[in-house]
Amino acid sequence: MEYQLLAKTYSDLESTASMLAKKDILSIFLKNTPKQILKRISYLVTGQVFPSWSQKELNMAHGLAIQAISRVTGATREEITEVLKKEGDLGSVTAILLESRKQSTLFSEKLSFEKVYTSFEKISNSEGRGSVEKKISILSDLLSNASPIEAKYLVRTVLGQLRIGAGHGTIRDAIAQAFGVSKPLVEKAISVLNDLGEVSELATKGESALVDIKLVPSRPLKVMLYPKAETVGEALEKTGEISQAEYKYDGFRTQIHKLGKKVIIFTRRLEDVTHQFPDVVDAVLTSVKVNEAIYDSETVGVDKHGFIPFQKISQRIRRKYDIKKISKEIPVETHLFDILYLDGKNLIDEPLSTRLKLLEKSFTPSKNLKIVDHMQGNAKELEIFYQEALDKGAEGLMIKSLESSYKPGQRVGFGYKLKPKAESLDLIVVGAEWGEGKRANWLSSYILAARNANTNELQEMGRMATGMTEIQLEELTQELKKLVIKDGKIVKIKPKIVMEVAYQEIQKSTKYASGFALRFPRLIRVRDDRGVDDIDTVSRIKFLYQNQFKRPDNQ
Ligand code: AMP
Numbered sequence: 001m002e003y004q005l006l007a008k009t010y011s012d013l014e015s016t017a018s019m020l021a022k023k024d025i026l027s028i029f030l031k032n033t034p035k036q037i038l039k040r041i042s043y044l045v046t047g048q049v050f051p052s053w054s055q056k057e058l059n060m061a062h063g064l065a066i067q068a069i070s071r072v073t074g075a076t077r078e079e080i081t082e083v084l085k086k087e088g089d090l091g092s093v094t095a096i097l098l099e100s101r102k103q104s105t106l107f108s109e110k111l112s113f114e115k116v117y118t119s120f121e122k123i124s125n126s127e128g129r130g131s132v133e134k135k136i137s138i139l140s141d142l143l144s145n146a147s148p149i150e151a152k153y154l155v156r157t158v159l160g161q162l163r164i165g166a167g168h169g170t171i172r173d174a175i176a177q178a179f180g181v182s183k184p185l186v187e188k189a190i191s192v193l194n195d196l197g198e199v200s201e202l203a204t205k206g207e208s209a210l211v212d213i214k215l216v217p218s219r220p221l222k223v224m225l226y227p228k229a230e231t232v233g234e235a236l237e238k239t240g241e242i243s244q245a246e247y248k249y250d251g252f253r254t255q256i257h258k259l260g261k262k263v264i265i266f267t268r269r270l271e272d273v274t275h276q277f278p279d280v281v282d283a284v285l286t287s288v289k290v291n292e293a294i295y296d297s298e299t300v301g302v303d304k305h306g307f308i309p310f311q312k313i314s315q316r317i318r319r320k321y322d323i324k325k326i327s328k329e330i331p332v333e334t335h336l337f338d339i340l341y342l343d344g345k346n347l348i349d350e351p352l353s354t355r356l357k358l359l360e361k362s363f364t365p366s367k368n369l370k371i372v373d374h375m376q377g378n379a380k381e382l383e384i385f386y387q388e389a390l391d392k393g394a395e396g397l398m399i400k401s402l403e404s405s406y407k408p409g410q411r412v413g414f415g416y417k418l419k420p421k422a423e424s425l426d427l428i429v430v431g432a433e434w435g436e437g438k439r440a441n442w443l444s445s446y447i448l449a450a451r452n453a454n455t456n457e458l459q460e461m462g463r464m465a466t467g468m469t470e471i472q473l474e475e476l477t478q479e480l481k482k483l484v485i486k487d488g489k490i491v492k493i494k495p496k497i498v499m500e501v502a503y504q505e506i507q508k509s510t511k512y513a514s515g516f517a518l519r520f521p522r523l524i525r526v527r528d529d530r531g532v533d534d535i536d537t538v539s540r541i542k543f544l545y546q547n548q549f550k551r552p553d554n555q
Helices: 001-017 019-032 035-044 062-074 077-087 090-099 113-125 131-144 148-159 169-178 183-193 194-202 230-239 278-287 310-318 323-329 352-362 379-391 469-482 538-547
Strands: 243-248 252-259 262-266 293-301 332-342 369-371 374-377 395-401 413-417 427-435 443-451 460-464 484-486 491-492 498-502 505-508 516-519 522-526
Touching: 001 019, 001 113, 001 148, 019 035, 019 169, 035 113, 035 194, 062 077, 062 090, 062 148, 077 090, 077 332, 090 148, 113 131, 113 148, 113 243, 131 148, 169 183, 169 194, 183 194, 183 522, 230 243, 230 379, 230 413, 243 352, 252 310, 252 332, 262 278, 278 323, 278 332, 278 369, 278 516, 293 310, 310 323, 310 522, 332 352, 379 395, 427 460, 443 469, 443 491, 443 498, 443 538, 469 522, 505 538, 516 538
Parallel strands: 332 369, 460 516
Antiparallel strands: 243 374, 243 395, 252 262, 252 293, 293 332, 395 413, 427 443, 427 491, 427 498, 443 460, 484 491, 498 522, 505 516
């Protein structure tokens, strides 16, 4: 197949806002796609190159794409950046630059889908020494044989920003329509297999091929998510009078697959972190009695006083060397809270009560592999349990319906999370950075500072780039432009604008002058009513930091 057919479909999808029209376009395209490439086409139409469970990535940085575009179009980096400011995405920039050179370009050959896909695979396989040059030259080669519209989508695909507005629901419905099978069956198959290509292929064989699909140990599936409830009572109204309550630890989600003697650990983003956690692998091999299983769990850092904040174990997730050493320095515990597959049987459609029984039977708890701290009870009992969880350094409580199944990748309300409300902070903007892509015309990331009451200095405590609406970004940019003291991509701002900021956690930081940074800062509102003298002091932030987990040792 020629790549231009796919590019034309992308363009048709992009140019209509109607979801129904998008679904129709996609379904016709899938129906007419030759069988031998249907799998790969199914990934590409959603902007993926590999199945969702795969660890493969293109890893093509913005800068590398710019170099390739520069080579092929002859435009300098500065010229490309200039057009990018107006256009908002590098794909469109490439198309424009190629268009303006049309006369001088001679396409040597028509770009085939096969060549494009093989090139993507080559980009993904380029690692280590010389890989930067290799990636640039593979993309340059593709672009030099591409028409402007093909180039636009090639660049967007390698950058992982397809921007055609066809999401999960559209592709699901398009597969169902193209091959005459039911939407719920397609939905279910996608959630179990986590592989759009495989689902499309199965759908061509009719509904019978989509019934009874099994989870595949070693292939991660999307984790179930939980909406937030404000109170125990509100959660119980939805999950039932007697529900399962569990500590909500401040660790990271671990989906653990056991296949005989092999253990694989995935994060919430389905990243394979087995190498970083040999201690968890050992704990699983020692304690788990069954041959094959998929567990859902939270892995949390501990010290001699109890749980430690996420920030510390996040170092372990990133660490690629000296693994044994850091395992000893920052030990972890894994708390299992669900089982999704057991010795050839899918359990995701079983009620939680059944899954919990099977979970308990499947392993012998040890110091590092435990069942989550839990209880089942009524509102009054759960209130006490919630307080106890917070006192012990947990982040909150999960309340789950005992009758519910497990819906991968969805926030369906089969369980709720409860967390105490975080305090907000009033901080002042002392700097800002010009955005990229869609945000290119806005100062869209703000450097925030608190006041040191002893020295009266403004001390930085990190950046915030979320919580602003487009209107706010526009207004803030106009406001901030008047206050610029020093120009550049990152500008220095005269301290005048106070922002009320929500956050998930205060962390210690050596990077910022205040000694603190915020995890997940988000704008609540601009405090027009406040000035530099009203903002929070570093000593209040220190106080909040020390008390945020209600543990005396948390400095
Ligand atoms: P949040 O990240 O605030 O949306 O909360 C959901 C996350 O809490 C999950 O993705 C898990 O990583 C984590 N978590 C901690 N303890 C539990 C538990 N007992 N059950 C489910 N999720 C938990």
